[in-house]
Every structure is written in C-alpha cells, then in structure tokens.
Amino acid sequence: MKILVPVKRAVDYNVKIRVKxxxxxxxxxxxKMSMNPxxxxxxxxATKLKESGKATEIIAVSIGPSQAQxxxxxxxxxxxxxxxxxxxxxxxxxxxxxxxxxxxxLKAIVDKESPDLVIMGKQSIDDDSNQTGxxxxxxxxxxxxxxxxxxxxxxxxxxxxxxxxxxxxxLELKMPAIVTTDLRLNEPRYxxxxxxxxxxxxxxxxxxxxxxxxxxxxxxxxxxxxEPQPRVGGGKVTDxxxxxxxxKNEAKVI
Amino acid sequence: MPVLVLAEHDHKTIKSATLNTIAAxxxxxxxxxxxxxxxxxxxxxxxxxxxxxxxKVLKTDAPELEKHLAENVAPLIVSVAKDYSHLLAPASTFxxxxxxxxxxxxxTQQISDITAVIDADTFERLIYAGNAIATVKSSDSLKLxxxxxxxxxxxxxxxxxxxxxxxxxxxxxxxxxFVGQELSKSDRPELGAAxxxxxxxxxxxxxxxxxxxxxxxxxxGGAVGASRAAVDAGYVSNDYQVGxxxxxxxxxxxxAVGISGAIQHLAGMKDSKVIVAINKDEEAPIFQIADYGLxxxxxxxxxxxESKL
Numbered sequence: 001m002k003i004l005v006p007v008k009r010a011v012d013y014n015v016k017i018r019v020k021x022x023x024x025x026x027x028x029x030x031x032k033m034s035m036n037p038x039x040x041x042x043x044x045x046a047t048k049l050k051e052s053g054k055a056t057e058i059i060a061v062s063i064g065p066s067q068a069q070x071x072x073x074x075x076x077x078x079x080x081x082x083x084x085x086x087x088x089x090x091x092x093x094x095x096x097x098x099x100x101x102x103x104x105x106l107k108a109i110v111d112k113e114s115p116d117l118v119i120m121g122k123q124s125i126d127d128d129s130n131q132t133g134x135x136x137x138x139x140x141x142x143x144x145x146x147x148x149x150x151x152x153x154x155x156x157x158x159x160x161x162x163x164x165x166x167x168x169x170x171l172e173l174k175m176p177a178i179v180t181t182d183l184r185l186n187e188p189r190y191x192x193x194x195x196x197x198x199x200x201x202x203x204x205x206x207x208x209x210x211x212x213x214x215x216x217x218x219x220x221x222x223x224x225x226x227e228p229q230p231r232v233g234g235g236k237v238t239d240x241x242x243x244x245x246x247x248k249n250e251a252k253v254i
Numbered sequence: 255m256p257v258l259v260l261a262e263h264d265h266k267t268i269k270s271a272t273l274n275t276i277a278a279x280x281x282x283x284x285x286x287x288x289x290x291x292x293x294x295x296x297x298x299x300x301x302x303x304x305x306x307x308x309x310k311v312l313k314t315d316a317p318e319l320e321k322h323l324a325e326n327v328a329p330l331i332v333s334v335a336k337d338y339s340h341l342l343a344p345a346s347t348f349x350x351x352x353x354x355x356x357x358x359x360x361x362t363q364q365i366s367d368i369t370a371v372i373d374a375d376t377f378e379r380l381i382y383a384g385n386a387i388a389t390v391k392s393s394d395s396l397k398l399x400x401x402x403x404x405x406x407x408x409x410x411x412x413x414x415x416x417x418x419x420x421x422x423x424x425x426x427x428x429x430x431x432f433v434g435q436e437l438s439k440s441d442r443p444e445l446g447a448a449x450x451x452x453x454x455x456x457x458x459x460x461x462x463x464x465x466x467x468x469x470x471x472x473x474x475g476g477a478v479g480a481s482r483a484a485v486d487a488g489y490v491s492n493d494y495q496v497g498x499x500x501x502x503x504x505x506x507x508x509x510a511v512g513i514s515g516a517i518q519h520l521a522g523m524k525d526s527k528v529i530v531a532i533n534k535d536e537e538a539p540i541f542q543i544a545d546y547g548l549x550x551x552x553x554x555x556x557x558x559x560e561s562k563l
Contacts, residue, residue: 011382013518016385016517017382017385017386019386026381026382026386094381094388095381098363099354099363099364100357100358100361100362100363100364101363103358125382125383125498126381126382127381127388128366128367128380128381128382128383129364129366129367130350130354130366130367131354131357131364131366132354133354134324134350134351134352134353134354134355134358135354135355135357135358136358137324137325137355138328138354138355138356138357138358138359139358141429142429143325143427143429143430144324144325144351144355144430145430146324146347146350146351147347147350147351149492159433162347163347163492163493164347164348164435165346165347165348165444165446165493165501166437166438166444166493167435167436167437167438167491167493168435168436168437169432169434169435169436170432170433170434170435171323171430171431171432171433172430172431172432172433173429173430174428174429174430177429182492183492183499184492218363219362219363219392219393219394220363220365220390220391220392220393221390221391221393222388222389222390223376223389223390223391224388224389225381225386225387225388225389226386226387226389227385227386227387228380228384228385228386228387231524231529231543233529233541233542233543233544233545233547234541234542234543234544234547235544235545235546235547236541236546236547236548236549237546237547237548238548239548239550240548240550240555240558240559240562241562243530243546243548243559244559244562244563246546247507247528247530247546251507251527251528251545251546253450253506253507253527253528254450254474254507254563
C-alpha cells in the first residue's frame, strides 16, 4: 500500500510573526521555517503504518520554493521513501499557493502515483485555511476523514476517529481516501542522525506546475495585512473582594 | 442575488453559530436563505423559519444526510449554488469539514474563517493564529465563506416567519458511513457560545483538581475551558481546549485560572470582553492582557471567589 503525504514549509510555530510596515504581507527575512506541525503528524502516522507492515511506500510531496526540498528531506528522515517538489516562486508569506490550486496539483500527482491513502495536515499554520484535504477529496471523488485523532486500517476501508465540536466521531471510509490530521493523532518523533544522513540519498523529483497543467494565478488578492489591535490589559486587584466588586460594579458582567 | 447560509443543527434545534453566520450574511445587503440538510429535521427547519432577518428556508430531508457526512452534503450544496452569489457556513468543525469540499466541486477558492465583511468581494480574516489580519478580495463569481462566529453578534432566533421550501436530495455517495460518536456529556453551556468561560491551565495540577474550576463555572452558569498545556497533561479532553489549535471563544467574562498565557492560548480568547487572570506567578504573560489580574494561589482564590458570588 502506497501513502502520499503532502508537507509544507511554513514559519516555525514558535515564531511571533511581524507584519510588513507597508501592509503588503508578513516579514519572512531571517525567520525560522519548519515543516508545518500538522504535516509532521501526517508523516509520523504514515511512517507508523509502514513500520507495522501495513504500508509499503511513503511519498512526500511539497509545493513551494526550492528551499522546500529541506522540508521533504525532513519527511524522508522521519520515514518517507522518496519525494516530489513542485517548485514555484509564488510568494509564501501569506500561505503560498492557494488551497484549491494545491489540491489540483496534488490531484495530478495522485493520478500519476495512485496511492491508497493520502495523509495530510488539517491546516497549515500560516494562512490557517483548513481546506486542502477536503478539496483534494472532492476533486478525486474520494472519502474524507478530517481532523483525525485515530486511524485504523481495515480491509479496503479505513476507520477514522475525528475531533468534532463537543467530542469525537468515528467514520468508516472506503479506500482510497484522504485523512487530515489533528494534534492528538500521534507525537512525531525526532529524526535520528543516521536517518537524516540516509534521507540525503533518497530520490527527490522536481517538477513545475506547468508539468502538471495547474494554473497558480491567485483567486484571492491580498488588499492589505495589518496587525490586530493590541489588547490593553495589565489591571490588577489585590484580593477576591475587590475582584468581585469590580466585576459587579465596574465591568458589570456578573 | 440572494445569499445562502448552511445551517448547523441537530435535526431539532439550530446551533447558535448559525445565527452568527446569518449576521455575517446580512452584511452583504442581499436576501438571506438558510439551508437545513438532515434527516427527520422538520423541527430544525421550523426553528430556522423563526430566525429574524431571513426570507426563506430550504429543507432537504434524506436518510443519507442524517450524519452530515461531507461526501453527501457537499453535492447538495452544489445543486443549489447556482441561485446564489455567496454560500456561508459557520467555521465550526461541521462547516470546516463540508464547505471546502463543495468549494472544490464548484471550482471556487473558499475564504476561511472571516471576521469582517468589507464589501461583497472583500473580507477580513485572521492568519498566523490571529497574529495578523489579512484583507482579501475574491475574484470568483460565487463566493464560499466560513464565518468565525465570535466576530459577529448573532441575529435573533425568533421573530421571523419564513416559508420552508423542500429541495430534492442528491443521494448517498456510498463513500463513507457513520460508525459512532462519543460526545462529552455536560449540562453546562457550549464552550463556543457561553456568556462566561472559566479555563484551567497546567497550574491546576491534576484532573481531580479541575473540580474547583467546574464548581466555579456552575456557580456562574459558565462553560469550562482549558489551555493546551492542561489538555496535553491529560487533565481534560481536547474538546475543552481554547486556543489556536482548539476553540476560539469571546465570552463576556473569561476567567483564566493557572494559565500562563502562551501565544497559542491567547489566540483563542483575547477577544473576550472582560478577562480575569488568577495566577501565582506575577510575571505570567496572561496578566498583560487581563483586565483584572489577581496574583494568588488558585487553590485558595478560586473557592473563595466561588463562595463570594
């Protein structure tokens, strides 16, 4: 069984981003970039399926600048067998290529590679769209198991437990299928040094969007990017009596 | 052209986030219709027809729509889309699951999680976990949008009397089926819609200690939340999580107990009207955004607060 895992190079989750002073986007100069955390969970899950003998090959795909090769190498150090980079110079500061265009790119790759399962992050932490997996499922006419906290392979089916508002829901999907990962699915491992070295030798194909017949012209134009109004806080109370008094008489919320 | 809101419902009642989504739809200066897709969902359709400010309810009743499976709901949305300029859904796990699937089928680049409507083509949305606001303009002729409920005051659930029109179902995809669900049982209000939220962090120390948070919540008629640290430590389940990776809340009163205030948590609650922080570490970043900070041991302060309310 073949698993495809899309991985995205995004601003590291510990970085506090800054908006450009001309409001055109987000400052990315000298900012640490990493694999989108939800994608790390996806590659970990695929790797576990391979280690348990249920999967035979893992292909990591990224869409982005040349540096996204590093992200693919990271996926290889965790467990991907080979990689595909669809190289584009589209600006990446507000999320890069739009989700619909990414889904179309991935569909073209799925059509070539015929994986049984695509495991991918539920969202990337730059533009926070949470769309690509659902869109890819739609374009392929496949079932989708979004926001997964548990994945169990059956015979031609996969059971996915999903994080929904108010609890959990379990669905059974016909394969091939799309699974998008939520935080509790697993804890991604740290790649070992030998595996990082081995990753450097694994095959990595580089393609262009034109090779796949996908148009990256954005549908959404960014008018401006601002910083949110900072919240003014810092008020203190000395004891519970004062707190209760303020909540009742000043804030009038109780 | 009218705009359509996809209702989130449990077949009997309309979920409150739908009312916020309708409020966003009304800013587009068009007639607003509401789609109720479910099974034996007559009561929900009736409830929808009472909502203030809408002019029509579309109802589709079919067994395959009972569990709101995206594979079955998305084609239904596609079947009615041609009559509308905008399709909106709440940015809940329901809307997030279904709407992008419909958007791809309609070859539309969805706009996720909007917080403001500028005009019919232009919207504000938060990126980077709320650390930046992007104003985006769509060139698609049909717009699919999910709405951050806390950014729009809800319309009234009553006062309307809209006609209900039946829409034919589009069938069962056969791709997915429902196995089961495990919902957290609670008499407390829903976290996303509560007027008061009391959240506990790692400082609470254990699952058992969360009882003092729950007691305070019950006294105030509020919901219980938690930071990611408390969830990761196993004190409460993930559906309690408030933050970038959990739920975004904006209640009238938010009480953060034993929460230091990591960026990821602040992203989920900083739009609350009044924020109270109780923490024994006076350097905790949560105090920088709190209206009323109390430096105290939570195990003494929380029971005292509860007894004095």
